Amino acid sequence: MVRPSKPTPPGTLNLSVIDRVIQLQFYITALFVFRDGNENSANIIKEALSKALVPYYPLAGRLQDTEDDDDDNGEGLHISCTGEGVWFVEASANYSLADLNYLDEAPQGTQEKLIPDPFPAESMNLKPIMLIQVTSFKCGGFVTAVAHNHCTCDGIGIYQFLSALGEFVRGLERPSVEPLWSREIFPSPPRRELKAPQPPLIPQYQLSYASMDFSADKIDHIKRDCSDFTSKACTTFEVLTAGLWRSRTRAINMHPSLNVKLIFFANIRRFLNPPAPRGFYGNCIFPVTIVVSSGWLVEAPLAEVVKLVQEAKAKLQAQYNKWMFNEGDDEVELIEEPFTAQLDYATLLVSYGKT
Structure with a gap:
């Protein structure tokens, strides 16, 4: 020790x-x-x-x-x-x-x-x-x-x-x-009944490891193509996540009427008021959840899926405020209790980091 x-x-x-x-x-x-x-x-x-x-x-x-x-x-x-x-x-x-x-x-x-x-x-x-x-x-x-x-x-x-x-x-x-410890930057939110207070059950799948490489040139090419459609710059995370989600959905071949889900965690340091101070090293993340039909996703152009990811990211601050304070735009709805999503076969959970 x-x-x-x-x-x-x-x-x-x-x-x-x-x-x-x-x-x-x-x-x-x-x-x-x-x-x-x-x-x-x-x-x-x-x-x-x-x-x-x-x-x-x-x-x-x-x-x-x-x-x-x-x-x-x-x-x-x-x-x-x-x-x-x-x-x-x-x-x-x-x-x-x-x-x-x-x-x-x-x-x-x-x-x-x-x-x-x-x-x-x-x-x-x-x-x-x-x-x-x-x-x-x-x-x-x-x-x-x-x-x-x-x-x-x-x-x-x-x-x-x-x-x-x-x-x-x-x-x-x-x-x-x-x-800085500074955990007081998060207020204690109003108590409310959670839809799923218990941790989600994770099925015992037979998993295998796979590694895939994407060249920087290929990624840059996809980003340029998608940016023409979205009218804004696309990040590496957005194009890789969108492409992976669409490809996986095609591979698992679910019925077109069934919903599939994408979940990823995003940094919310800049959304705090005041923003998280430099040196804060606690959890400052919030899950972004997107749900669409399998049929739509397998047929959608990649640029449309990228735009969907961008739109979900744009709603992040409003979603966080809704969860933390139970206030904000009435049109903002939480799809589910964000941290207790069920990790079933129709769900893709993406974790992303870079050094």
């Missing part, structure tokens, strides 16, 4: 109304491949991690649920700043990264071996918020796997932490961006 290198403030920290959404109470993992390293790479990262956990001390704590809270919506969830630390695993592999093509289209099961094993604890309040594994390869390179409980950070937030970790690895004394 890696603990903060200096004493950190004790006490408890509240999570925001979005942090506490029960659908975000799971571990999410990212893998980072480094072609060059040395025999001390793991120790260097471990020392830097200990330093990074001083300004980011909440991540060295433990999640706690208020014992007398009988609500199942996670509203008693908070962080106890115990300073117990991050679960850190060192491992080695008798392969070179080239043998695994630097994890591009690596054999099935390879990535799972690079992810830290779950911490041996049944209760949530005994599990670390973050787990890290550094696996050294015989070529001198290494892979760092970082798993964290999503209820503490969104993608932008964990990237901010990892950037700070990299700065400590390079010898900086302080991170260039000072972390």
Whole structure:
């Protein structure tokens, strides 16, 4: 267990109304491949991690649920700043990264071996918020796997932490961006009855891994074509998501009258009043949901699907205000309780990030 290198403030920290959404109470993992390293790479990262956990001390704590809270919506969830630390695993592999093509289209099961094993604890309040594994390869390179409980950070937030970790690895004394907890930027919304307060059931599908590459030239070509139709610039996310959704819907061959659904999470930092401050690393996301008939989607030109995605993004602030404050334009309707959508076979959930 890696603990903060200096004493950190004790006490408890509240999570925001979005942090506490029960659908975000799971571990999410990212893998980072480094072609060059040395025999001390793991120790260097471990020392830097200990330093990074001083300004980011909440991540060295433990999640706690208020014992007398009988609500199942996670509203008693908070962080106890115990300073117990991050679960850190060192491992080695008798392969070179080239043998695994630097994890591009690596054999099935390879990535799972690079992810830290779950911490041996049944209760949530005994599990670390973050787990890290550094696996050294015989070529001198290494892979760092970082798993964290999503209820503490969104993608932008964990990237901010990892950037700070990299700065400590390079010898900086302080991170260039000072972390801010600031969960009070989200007000407590009016209590209202949720349509589906329990987490959605996820069917036990037989899943397989697939990797697809799209060249920058191809993406730029599609963006130009779609921009002519939408009369506005198209992003890489918009064209790839629209194309993937349409192609998948064609492949699963549902009855044309049945509805299909697209869900993706969008950053809402700029929609807060005032906007989220620089350094905030909590969850600041809101799901965008689009529902159309299968028949329409399989026949629609790609540019029309892209425009549909753009229009849904344009409604994001109004949708968020409707959910958070139960106020706003009467014409704005939530398709469903946003964070409790059912993940059935007709639903495509897209997660997107870039570094």
